Amino acid sequence: MIHVQQFTKRYGTFEAVKNISFSVKEGAFFALLGPNGAGKSTTIETLATLKSKQAGSLHINGYEIGQDDEAIRQSIGLVFQYSVLDKELTGRENLHLRGRFYGLDKDTLTAKIQELETILGLTPFVDQRVKTLSGGQRRKLDIARALIHSPKLLMLDEPTTGLDPKSRQDLWHLILTLKEATNMTLLLTTHYMEEAASADHVIILHQGKIVAEDTADQLRLTYAKDTLKLYPKDGCEAALNEAGVVFVKQNDTLNVAVKDAFEGHALVSQFKAHLVSFEMHKASLDDVFLNLTGEVFQGGHHG
Numbered sequence: 001m002i003h004v005q006q007f008t009k010r011y012g013t014f015e016a017v018k019n020i021s022f023s024v025k026e027g028a029f030f031a032l033l034g035p036n037g038a039g040k041s042t043t044i045e046t047l048a049t050l051k052s053k054q055a056g057s058l059h060i061n062g063y064e065i066g067q068d069d070e071a072i073r074q075s076i077g078l079v080f081q082y083s084v085l086d087k088e089l090t091g092r093e094n095l096h097l098r099g100r101f102y103g104l105d106k107d108t109l110t111a112k113i114q115e116l117e118t119i120l121g122l123t124p125f126v127d128q129r130v131k132t133l134s135g136g137q138r139r140k141l142d143i144a145r146a147l148i149h150s151p152k153l154l155m156l157d158e159p160t161t162g163l164d165p166k167s168r169q170d171l172w173h174l175i176l177t178l179k180e181a182t183n184m185t186l187l188l189t190t191h192y193m194e195e196a197a198s199a200d201h202v203i204i205l206h207q208g209k210i211v212a213e214d215t216a217d218q219l220r221l222t223y224a225k226d227t228l229k230l231y232p233k234d235g236c237e238a239a240l241n242e243a244g245v246v247f248v249k250q251n252d253t254l255n256v257a258v259k260d261a262f263e264g265h266a267l268v269s270q271f272k273a274h275l276v277s278f279e280m281h282k283a284s285l286d287d288v289f290l291n292l293t294g295e296v297f298q299g300g301h302h303g
Helices: 040-047 069-075 091-101 106-120 135-147 165-182 216-223 236-243 261-270 285-293
Strands: 002-011 014-024 029-033 055-060 076-079 153-157 185-190 201-206 209-214 226-232 248-250 253-258 275-281
Touching: 002 040, 014 040, 014 055, 014 201, 014 209, 029 040, 040 055, 040 153, 040 185, 069 076, 076 135, 091 106, 091 135, 106 135, 106 165, 135 153, 135 165, 201 216, 201 285, 209 216, 209 285, 216 285, 226 236, 226 261, 236 253, 253 261, 261 275
Parallel strands: 029 185, 029 201, 076 153, 153 185
Antiparallel strands: 002 014, 002 055, 201 209, 226 253, 226 275, 248 253
């Protein structure tokens, strides 16, 4: 569905995206993950024909960006970081207006809006003015707007920006349900590590470059380890040293990198007499990012 080869994007002398290549299969859920300034939004906006490229080739659904832009726009739906709905219109009026831009006739448009109402749960508020709606309700309408012409690819550019935790959770449940129901290709950019964990494939961008690419689980296995956090009694450090167990002391905690929870529990059993308590910390994509870049990941609002 997407094929990017040696893509570079500059702003003056600054290279926002540096010679990246990747492919997305039809029906896949693909995530571009990275902090502020990583190049995520620049990449998705170029794929959406909103920005030009300096070098490389980008294809969507068999069409080339820069050559077949109109056909590409018919193939994609885009949910921007911030809502682009007309706040003075109702949700239904926004959807009708968008559908007319794509040349949908009245009957087709009415049927499509009814379908989206059901899938996205729009019925309770679709006839209210957008300015009266909550952030989560507006986000649902933004997604409906992007789907009005039945695109093959849905691009989500940091879609949960500005939402409270409950609305974020609800929106992600909705997106994953939509994915299951339609088998649509999804391309996500996000600065929230946990959102990328559901993707089939993850690319981690840092300073415009791809620093890692794989499934979320494989990235964790390759670039991070689970941590056993030990809360010790007197003599614990000596016992660990005598047994050759490598640990890092952090305040009153001893951290041991372990292969998995089974290895962790074996160590707990071995040193139980020297422990007050313990915790298992499962490796996350945050740990992957830290180990790859040497930086602590911090979310932002622009990519």
